[in-house]
Amino acid sequence: MICLGNPMVGLAQTITVAPSNQPPYCGQEIITLIASGVPCGPGSPAQWSISNGTQTSGLSPLTDPCQFTAVFGVGCWDVALTINGTTYPTIASVFCVNPFPTASFTVDATNICEGGCIVFTDTSSPAGQIDSRTWTGLPCPEGGAGLATFTCCFPAADTYYPDLTVFSTGCPDAVLDSIPIVVSNTYPTAAFTPTNVLDCPAPLDLDLVNTSTPSSVSSVWVLTSAATGDTACEVMTADLFCSGLDVGDYEACLTVTNADGCSHQVCHPVTIFDQPLLNITVGPSPTCANVPVSFSTAGTLPASPTSVEWNIGCDGTIDGMGQNWNYSFPTAGIYNVCAHVEYSPTCWADTTFTIEVFAPLDAAFTPGDTTVCFEPVNLSFTNQSTGSGILGFSWRVNGTEQGTTMDFNWTFNAPSTVQLVVTNSMGCTATEHHGDRRPAWRSP
Numbered sequence: 001m002i003c004l005g006n007p008m009v010g011l012a013q014t015i016t017v018a019p020s021n022q023p024p025y026c027g028q029e030i031i032t033l034i035a036s037g038v039p040c041g042p043g044s045p046a047q048w049s050i051s052n053g054t055q056t057s058g059l060s061p062l063t064d065p066c067q068f069t070a071v072f073g074v075g076c077w078d079v080a081l082t083i084n085g086t087t088y089p090t091i092a093s094v095f096c097v098n099p100f101p102t103a104s105f106t107v108d109a110t111n112i113c114e115g116g117c118i119v120f121t122d123t124s125s126p127a128g129q130i131d132s133r134t135w136t137g138l139p140c141p142e143g144g145a146g147l148a149t150f151t152c153c154f155p156a157a158d159t160y161y162p163d164l165t166v167f168s169t170g171c172p173d174a175v176l177d178s179i180p181i182v183v184s185n186t187y188p189t190a191a192f193t194p195t196n197v198l199d200c201p202a203p204l205d206l207d208l209v210n211t212s213t214p215s216s217v218s219s220v221w222v223l224t225s226a227a228t229g230d231t232a233c234e235v236m237t238a239d240l241f242c243s244g245l246d247v248g249d250y251e252a253c254l255t256v257t258n259a260d261g262c263s264h265q266v267c268h269p270v271t272i273f274d275q276p277l278l279n280i281t282v283g284p285s286p287t288c289a290n291v292p293v294s295f296s297t298a299g300t301l302p303a304s305p306t307s308v309e310w311n312i313g314c315d316g317t318i319d320g321m322g323q324n325w326n327y328s329f330p331t332a333g334i335y336n337v338c339a340h341v342e343y344s345p346t347c348w349a350d351t352t353f354t355i356e357v358f359a360p361l362d363a364a365f366t367p368g369d370t371t372v373c374f375e376p377v378n379l380s381f382t383n384q385s386t387g388s389g390i391l392g393f394s395w396r397v398n399g400t401e402q403g404t405t406m407d408f409n410w411t412f413n414a415p416s417t418v419q420l421v422v423t424n425s426m427g428c429t430a431t432e433h434h435g436d437r438r439p440a441w442r443s444p
Contacts, residue, residue, distance in 0.1 A: 024170030194268030
């Protein structure tokens with residue numbers, strides 16, 4: 001509203017020129033100016049002069065000289081009114097048309113994992129002239145606080161569409177659904193095969209192969225000393241390679257992260273040493289002659305030597321090769337067995353152990369009377385078996401076990417075969433049967 005002096009009425013007379021609509025005025029605004037308190041009734045010649053400081057225009061109304069409608073651009077406009085040749089200058093600006101702001105914002109990520117956080121920054125213009133702002137479409141209270149910069153965390157998987165509305169000198173602008181935020185709950189699976197590492201001679205190196213799925217993930221490896229808790233190696237490559245390590249126990253942890261920021265970690269213990277850790281298994285031992293004995297290095301670390309040699313008698317002659325080998329000792333005795341486990345010409349280990357071999361078991365029994373002429377018939381069998389160790393017995397009639405005692409008694413109703421199976425605590429076995437002297441019927 002502007003008050004204008006009126007020289008036509010002597011002393012100062014109040015003249016009002018005001019827009020018909022109320023502020024704020026923004027951008028290109030259609031405004032009707034209405035003058036009151038001046039002699040500008042119908043038929044009075046009048047001219048409006050409007051200036052924003054750089055542009056002045058003389059405008060003549062087509063109808064009522066007391067009001068004028070025009071489109072006003074950005075700026076503060078002064079108004080003067082000439083009626084019947086007398087100009088009524090403005091005393092103050094009637095109104096200002098302000099520019100619309102331009103709403104915009106940035107984020108530091110658009111794809112994250114559930115529970116992740118994103119930094120939102122208001123980049124609206126004109127910078128420094130944003131009076132207020134409103135964020136909507138976000139799951140965090142910080143968005144409703146009208147902050148220019150804040151961090152918002154997303155607890156659940158979904159697609160979010162944040163909106164920003166800003167005001168500058170009362171004029172608004174909004175940006176809607178411009179940056180979708182995709183929150184995922186699809187996690188990768190971290191995986192690698194743990195290994196116990198042998199490296200001769202020092203310094204020691206460790207290689208671990210990443211088998212995570214999917215393969216298109218970022219990886220962080222951390223190798224920690226089990227003794228001290230110190231980090232011995234940390235790399236951000238797909239596979240792990242660490243050099244110059246000390247002998248000892250470690251924990252290797254692999255963390256993989258996908259493009260959405262979802263991550264998964266797996267940890268395995270790793271032992272690093274500079275000589276093989278032999279673990280030889282032999283069974284059965286002690287044993288009996290002619291019983292197969294199994295030799296194995298399956299428990300040796302690392303688990304895959306390049307060669308394993310077995311020497312019965314430790315005379316330098318290789319009797320067998322391979323991590324798993326079987327051998328039957330032909331006669332009783334005490335035998336030294338040498339094993340040579342090799343990983344490379346500079347990395348190997350030898351060990352010697354003893355196996356006691358006993359004479360074979362001898363299964364024997366007396367068949368009793370084998371020819372009878374009446375039925376049923378009850379026969380007794382006397383066990384005459386010999387051998388080392390604690391003996392066990394299985395009496396079988398026609399292949400079916402019928403007794404486990406030292407001697408055996410059975411009532412027969414038909415011709416039958418009697419078998420005795422003898423075992424001992426060392427796993428040795430011997431069998432005797434009387435198929436050619438089984439009880440048979442004869443005519444009376």
